Amino acid sequence: MTLEQFTREDGQVARQYEYDDETVVAVDFGAARTDASVDLVDDTVIVVVDDDQYEFELPVDADDAHTFMQNGVLTVEMEGHR
Template identity: 45%
Template sequence: MKVPRFLREADQGGAVVRTYDYDDESIIVVDLGQTSDIETDLVGKTAIVVIGDRQFEFELPPDARDISIKNGILTISE
């Protein structure tokens, strides 16, 4: 699964972005470095991530089926 451009740029800004490819799925994991005040929403294929008073939007990869956030870790799975 291809990492969205916004997340590739977040990697350069200090967030840790990793991809894991398994036989039956791919996962993108982003450590946002915060454990509170992070929310995520999905509108169609657009992910909206709110961190405190900042909001970020990005298109999910075409094969993404799930997005979640837990303890400051954003996970997109196929």
């Protein structure tokens, strides 16, 4: 997964945080985006924001990934990924 997927077209703010046992990626689609949802199917994260859909594969070494969307911010938490 690359942060450039989210920032190059629509100007979203994206950050990646590295911790001892996990990596967290946060993408801000904007609080005004009330029709935003996220789903994790196998190793693919699917984000639907208004009429746009984004899909990306998690890194191979990412274990136990969790995704959620709150106030227009997508958060992907991945254990084991460095």
